[in-house]
Amino acid sequence: MKTYYNPDDLKKFGNIGEFQKPMADKFFEYYGEVFKEGALTAREKSLIALAVAHAVQCPYCIDAYTVDTMEKGCDEEQMMEAVHVAAAIRGGASLVHSTQMMNKAKEISM
């Protein structure tokens, strides 16, 4: 069955340089730098990545950072809390816009 997403394609991520090498090289160098232990631990960064993967709904990143967070010693409860953070921000982002709706509604109402 043909689908848009194929789990095996995740392994090909490193090949994106085939069509544009200099930019891909820069991206992967930057990517590596971002995930290094810094002011945040590698574990904290991995949990942020897991949450963002859910916010942008990227199945490749969800797979990759589920494995990565587990390898870094996170348990399922912590991983789910990270996803709730993403969900809360996504939900909150919609709801906070309702203030604009409320403003407009009030503006045009008697």
Next chain:
Amino acid sequence: MKSLKAQNHPLSKSEKEIQLLESLEFTESFESKLKESGLFPLKPIQIEILQINMGKMCNQVCQHCHVDAGPDRKEIMEQEVMQQCLDVIKRHEIKAVDLTGGAPEMNPNFRWFVTEIRKINEDINIIVRCNLTIILANPKYHDLPDFFKANNIEVVSSLPYFNAVKTDAQRGDGVFGKSIKALKMLNEVGYGIDGSPLKLNLVYNPSGAFLPGSQGELEAQFKKKLSSQYEIEFNSLFTITNIPISRFLEYLVRSGNYEAYMERLINAYNMTAAANVMCRNTISVGWDGYLYDCDFNQMLELKVDTPKSQHIKDWNTDALTERNIVVNQHCFGCTAGAGSSCGGATA
């Protein structure tokens, strides 16, 4: 749960395990990787550690056990073989004796053996791989912490996670709670306490088909959680990769993770870890006295490749030091990422 052997499972036979390990089409061979690293044939550096498997009998039946140990396994080391080990320890420069199993404490001659090793040399490092729950399994084991202390034993114990859900999923229902109690008993006699000479090290291995993360970071997490939630102290955490043999191999196949796990191990091959694999300074002794490059080769029944010195009674340091180490695809477990050995990460 029964051992694979008691279930008569095909993967309880080493030929079947090796066949499966060699069957993956996409894989590069471990041998070719070693060649690329200039490490083939793999040679010992110096034999310093004797790891003795005192038998396959255990009070637990962990899902990932590479020994396929359990209460239904009756293979245990006889006193005669122990005496042969003592002769080797006496005559050769062995720096550490690492006692493993199964649960080595279940061997009826365990205490005799430990005291005899200690009599030979006060400074030799004696390690006991204690699964913790054995201390509580029967009143006759309750004084093990005192026995360990009296013989200046280094205790190395598995605790795959600092909560019950993950620990029990890997090691069996109720294991986490009992392990915490046993750790407290060890702390009480001075094990793992800051400033005490009595060493208590923990082993972390992943509860599933993934690799261990950074040893340093995991150790920091374990220290924080065990101390704040349970007031438990320990010295170091060793991260160990699950080697794809025996019950862990069976789990990988059953859960559909086998190919992806092997691929992950192979892609994470690290040359520094390969140079530091534990078989370069260790000889593993089986319950029946046969010699192997490591405990994993022992379970795969791959004896040392030197006909002159295949049994402890025929120990020949020169022949063993000159031998080629027997490698196969399972060895990728020792060389992935930061590497893995009985003493944790190697790179």
